[in-house]
Amino acid sequence: MIRIENLNIRLLDFRLKNIHLEVQENEFFMLMGPTGAGKTVLLETIAGLIPANTGRIFIQGRDVTRLPSEKREVGLVYQDHALFPHLKVLENITYGLRFHGIAKEEGEKRLRRLTELLNIDHLLHRLPLNLSGGEKQRVALARALIVRPRVLLLDEPLSALDPNFREEIRNALKTLHEKTNTTFLMVTHDFGEALALADRGAVIDHGAIEQVGAIHDIFQRPVSCSVADFVGMKNLFEATFQNGAAEVSGIKIQLNQAPEAHHRYIAIRPEDITVAGNSLSSMPENTFPGLVTSLTSHGFTYEVHVKAGTVTFKALVTKKRLVNREIREGLEVLVSFDPASVHSF
Amino acid sequence: MRKKEPFFWFTLACGTFIVAYILLPLIELITSPSISDLWESAKDKDVVGSIWLSVYTAGSAAIISFLFGTPLAYFLARHEFRGKRFLEAVIDLPIVIPHPVVGIAILGIAGKNHWIGQIISEMGIRVLGSVTGIIAVLTFVGIPFYIHSAKNGFEAVAPRLEKVSRSLGASMSSTFMRITFPLAWRSMLIGIIMCSARAISEFGAVVVVAYHPMTAPVLIYERFEGYGLKYSQPVAVWLVLVCLALFFVLRILTLRKAKDA
Numbered sequence: 094m095i096r097i098e099n100l101n102i103r104l105l106d107f108r109l110k111n112i113h114l115e116v117q118e119n120e121f122f123m124l125m126g127p128t129g130a131g132k133t134v135l136l137e138t139i140a141g142l143i144p145a146n147t148g149r150i151f152i153q154g155r156d157v158t159r160l161p162s163e164k165r166e167v168g169l170v171y172q173d174h175a176l177f178p179h180l181k182v183l184e185n186i187t188y189g190l191r192f193h194g195i196a197k198e199e200g201e202k203r204l205r206r207l208t209e210l211l212n213i214d215h216l217l218h219r220l221p222l223n224l225s226g227g228e229k230q231r232v233a234l235a236r237a238l239i240v241r242p243r244v245l246l247l248d249e250p251l252s253a254l255d256p257n258f259r260e261e262i263r264n265a266l267k268t269l270h271e272k273t274n275t276t277f278l279m280v281t282h283d284f285g286e287a288l289a290l291a292d293r294g295a296v297i298d299h300g301a302i303e304q305v306g307a308i309h310d311i312f313q314r315p316v317s318c319s320v321a322d323f324v325g326m327k328n329l330f331e332a333t334f335q336n337g338a339a340e341v342s343g344i345k346i347q348l349n350q351a352p353e354a355h356h357r358y359i360a361i362r363p364e365d366i367t368v369a370g371n372s373l374s375s376m377p378e379n380t381f382p383g384l385v386t387s388l389t390s391h392g393f394t395y396e397v398h399v400k401a402g403t404v405t406f407k408a409l410v411t412k413k414r415l416v417n418r419e420i421r422e423g424l425e426v427l428v429s430f431d432p433a434s435v436h437s438f
Numbered sequence: 439m440r441k442k443e444p445f446f447w448f449t450l451a452c453g454t455f456i457v458a459y460i461l462l463p464l465i466e467l468i469t470s471p472s473i474s475d476l477w478e479s480a481k482d483k484d485v486v487g488s489i490w491l492s493v494y495t496a497g498s499a500a501i502i503s504f505l506f507g508t509p510l511a512y513f514l515a516r517h518e519f520r521g522k523r524f525l526e527a528v529i530d531l532p533i534v535i536p537h538p539v540v541g542i543a544i545l546g547i548a549g550k551n552h553w554i555g556q557i558i559s560e561m562g563i564r565v566l567g568s569v570t571g572i573i574a575v576l577t578f579v580g581i582p583f584y585i586h587s588a589k590n591g592f593e594a595v596a597p598r599l600e601k602v603s604r605s606l607g608a609s610m611s612s613t614f615m616r617i618t619f620p621l622a623w624r625s626m627l628i629g630i631i632m633c634s635a636r637a638i639s640e641f642g643a644v645v646v647v648a649y650h651p652m653t654a655p656v657l658i659y660e661r662f663e664g665y666g667l668k669y670s671q672p673v674a675v676w677l678v679l680v681c682l683a684l685f686f687v688l689r690i691l692t693l694r695k696a697k698d699a
Contacts, residue, residue, distance in 0.1 A: 105518065142601050162604035169605040175598040179620050188616075192607030233602075240606060 094118040094276050095139065095244060100148030102138060109134055110301045112148070116244070116293075121270050121277045123287040123294035123308065127323060131300040132280040136246050139278070141165045152243055163192065168237030168275075172249040174229040176221035182232050183217040189240040200239070207235040210272060211265055227258030231265060238273055247279040251286055263289060284324050288312065296320045316438050321360045327396075327407040328361040332437070339437065342403045347378045352437040365434035366408035368397050369427045370418055380429035381406075385422050388415070399428045464678070471672045479672035488657040489676055495569060495653065496637035499576035500630045503584040508626065511585045512618075515592035532579050541646025544575050571647040576637035583636050584629035591625020592618065624695045631688045635681060654680075 100112040116122040124132050137143045141162035149158045157165045190200040208214040211231040251259045270277050295305040298319045315321040332339040339346045339359045383401035399406045406428045479485045548565035549555045565571040603613040641655040654677040662670035
């Protein structure tokens with residue numbers, strides 16, 4: 094569907110380096126990375142708004158590298174909605190129809206379908222200024238989809254929204270993707286959004302692609318420290334490996350899968366680590382005594398830091414469990430995790 | 439009520455002085471000629487002709503600034519490049535160059551000793567003592583004002599709006615006509631008015647290039663020189679009224695713009 098080959102871009106203060114990427118037909122593909130990683134630049138390059146220095150971009154087999162934006166048939170939805178402020182909602186949505194030679198009846202049919210799907214038919218005669226964030230984003234989606242682009246590019250469409258609208262738009266994106274048979278390529282800095290929406294994705298950092306694959310794989314098996322950090326693997330340790338086990342500062346950690354020769358690190362998700370009182374009937378593998386050094390509230394969960402020897406494990410514990418087990422700073426506890434939760438790279 | 443600080447009274451005193459300093463001479467000017475004097479001068483062919491010439495040449499300068507300045511203003515608003523500050527400084531130069539110098543400089547390249555002047559004169563265009571010459575210097579002094587205002591207007595239009603428009607299939611020119619222009623026209627119009635207002639009041643540069651045909655400021659000067667204050671005042675009043683009309687439209691536009699933003 095979208096194929097990017099050997100793409101290089103030099104801007105005044107930023108570079109995209111050797112990007113290779115392939116997005117399948119009708120896929121919901123997520124381009125992830127921290128702020129400033131180059132996600133938006135890549136998106137605007139696909140849209141034809143930033144010229145590539147070298148490399149080629151194909152959309153549905155067609156080489157679009159030298160085509161201007163208006164000939165590429167890509168839809169664009171920005172974080173700040175970018176609705177035309179001087180046009181009413183109806184005029185915003187139907188803006189693109191005239192440039193595609195779409196007959197009036199067909200245009201009206203599409204308009205009706207999209208406004209029903211997105212539940213915005215009551216807004217058509219209002220100006221964008223008076224809409225809520227969620228309404229604006231739904232209008233922006235309808236405007237992009239009415240011309241049936243080959244691919245819809247979404248630049249952090251959820252980031253500027255209040256949490257209650259965010260869920261609404263997330264659901265709208267899911268519905269639209271299912272019902273419109275369009276390839277979605279979305280940019281986000283929030284891994285949670287990727288988990289909720291996408292099938293596959295790529296992590297980009299400092300202008301280069303770090304990892305491409307199924308979202309679940311990236312989540313469980315990051316290939317580098319920056320990806321591990323991005324997907325929230327807060328327990329990241331440099332390790333030496335011996336007989337299929339890892340050693341981190343004198344602590345021996347069992348692995349389920351034998352590490353490969355080039356592996357240097359292990360990583361464990363904080364939600365995979367359990368914190369128990371100091372009295373377990375049996376001592377399973379990967380159980381270590383330690384001291385609670387800090388508790389940080391994340392709302393419904395707490396991040397608990399447990400120091401075992403010189404290693405600090407970070408675990409996510411629900412509030413209820415925290416209260417039941419009377420976990421507090423300075424308490425001696427046992428941390429444990431399944432060898433299957435330990436990922437080496 | 440809290441007692442006002444000395445600084446407040448100081449500000450008030452300075453402010454009153456400035457406002458009075460601006461308004462008193464203008465009020466004196468407008469009220470001193472009698473209605474019959476004004477009526478008399480309104481029938482004077484020289485007066486009407488010179489005011490018409492001023493309006494016509496200043497308007498032409500504004501239209502030229504609009505035609506040539508718009509693409510440049512748009513370019514400056516949308517692109518960052520090395521040398522941009524320098525280019526902007528060049529565009530601002532006419533504001534700081536002394537006005538008679540502008541006239542002399544223009545004559546320098548339009549004269550017979552310069553190849554550009556030779557080409558122009560071969561094309562049958564006369565600059566010295568002609569309407570063309572007046573429009574040329576007025577454009578020179580007025581164009582920075584148009585470019586500034588138009589550029590500000592374009593900068594206020596988010597580039598993302600244009601990007602979305604392109605992605606929806608609109609070419610660059612369609613995007614400009616349908617998105618950028620409707621959002622920036624007020625700034626462009628303000629620029630046109632500022633440019634005309636600057637041009638209509640020009641004296642120094644015009645008098646060097648063309649004493650005749652006579653624009654209103656030159657006529658005022660001539661009447662003052664030849665006949666004294668009393669005879670120059672009615673012409674001055676008419677010119678001020680034209681300028682005030684421009685100023686009035688400008689204020690309405692700027693206030694609306696501030697309200698919309």
